[in-house]
Amino acid sequence: xxxxxxxQTEISVVEKEDVTLDCVYETRDxxxxxxxxxxxxxxxxxxxxxxxxxxEQNEISGRYSWNFQKSTSSFNFTIxxxxxxxxxxxxxxxxxxxxxxxxxxTRLSVLP
Amino acid sequence: DTGVSQDPRxxxxxxxxxxxxxxxxxxxxxxLYWYRQTLGQGPEFLTYFQNEAQLEKSRLLxxxxxxxxxxxxxxxxxxxxxxxxxxxxxxxxSSLRAGGADTGExxxxxxxxxxxL
Numbered sequence: 001x002x003x004x005x006x007x008q009t010e011i012s013v014v015e016k017e018d019v020t021l022d023c024v025y026e027t028r029d030x031x032x033x034x035x036x037x038x039x040x041x042x043x044x045x046x047x048x049x050x051x052x053x054x055x056e057q058n059e060i061s062g063r064y065s066w067n068f069q070k071s072t073s074s075f076n077f078t079i080x081x082x083x084x085x086x087x088x089x090x091x092x093x094x095x096x097x098x099x100x101x102x103x104x105x106t107r108l109s110v111l112p
Numbered sequence: 113d114t115g116v117s118q119d120p121r122x123x124x125x126x127x128x129x130x131x132x133x134x135x136x137x138x139x140x141x142x143x144l145y146w147y148r149q150t151l152g153q154g155p156e157f158l159t160y161f162q163n164e165a166q167l168e169k170s171r172l173l174x175x176x177x178x179x180x181x182x183x184x185x186x187x188x189x190x191x192x193x194x195x196x197x198x199x200x201x202x203x204x205x206s207s208l209r210a211g212g213a214d215t216g217e218x219x220x221x222x223x224x225x226x227x228x229l
Contacts, residue, residue, distance in 0.1 A: 004154075035217060035218075037218075037220075042222075043201070043222060043223060044220055044221070044222045044223070045155070045203070045205075045218075045220040046220075047217040047218070047219070050217050091154050091155070097209075098160075098167070098168060099157050099160065099168055100145065100157065100218060101157065102147075102154035102155045102156075103154050104152075104153055104154045105152075105153070105154050
């Protein structure tokens with residue numbers, strides 16, 4: 001069975017601090033895909049990034065970066081120089097190409 | 113607007129009543145998913161369709177829940193004899209599965225919030 005764990009329930013940082021959101025996953029599949037979604041207070045889940053299990057290259061997009069480590073089954077997300085607009089709930093998700101399994105989410109509060 | 117749309121956005125009902133939610137996916141998307149989200153939790157998978165075929169149902173989907181996607185376009189999720197425990201946000205998402213090993217991301221609607229009194 002697939003499982004996604006996000007051990008951090010809530011994180012608070014002060015604006016301009018860097019913050020890392022952890023994601024650990026479990027799967028027996030050799031081919032799978034990992035995702036991060038953002039759910040702002042307005043409620044709609046917004047796609048941030050997708051990685052497949054064969055691509056462990058880290059990725060940077062502006063202030064966002066992702067660290068995929070297959071050896072530790074982790075797919076962590078870092079926001080550099082956080083801003084108040086980054087305040088949201090962030091979900092990590094896993095799919096084998098069929099169902100998508102989501103973690104419980106990490107609520108990030110960025111204080112001015 | 114070419115995103116995923118859900119209707120109604122809010123529904124308040126009395127226990128025992130039936131409710132139906134509708135989802136219109138992005139037009140070229142062949143996969144449609146239903147999720148349920150309660151406060152402070154991540155989305156929980158309920159069921160998904162590829163075109164009009166329902167490919168998987170979660171055990172969370174009791175016999176009071178039924179979903180359809182009759183023409184492979186819009187979908188409905190019906191809950192019969194609602195219970196207070198059904199109160200949640202029901203999320204619809206769509207994606208384009210074009211074959212091969214690639215898996216597209218899910219595009220979510222704004223959700224339909226159900227309150228059962």
